[in-house]
Amino acid sequence: MKAFGFLSFGHYGHGRGPGDPDAAAMLRDAVEIAVGADEIGVNGAYFRVHHFVRQSASPIPLLGAIAARTSAIEVGTGIIDMR
Template identity: 80%
Template structure:
């Protein structure tokens, strides 16, 4: 059996960015880019990110997806879940 595709959907701690242990926007976005770069190097071919409209650090996925696309070579990026509360 040959695996044709393997990707990941982001998950994690989404807080207000102000409480103890809450990631701020800068760190959250840097972490996401670094994870996608590592996944691309490993041969993962999909990176999909959740959209959390009420979490400031991940409410706008398009700039994040653009940054990841600019820094990777083969990985497909996209939104996995768009939370429409």
């Protein structure tokens, strides 16, 4: 196999209920998942953009944070949800 990546559909919820992640938790989780994926040799990490969900409405800062913490993984957006 030449390449293997993953597409994250993110967290769902409003960050207000028990166990419902807020924006900070979603971003920390996404960075840690990508760091772990990079460590085991995954080639790509792609994130869905939720324009109307505050946890992941702006992917560029998230992708920049992932790029700063990883060494070989490719990052990008996989789906742009234009509800």
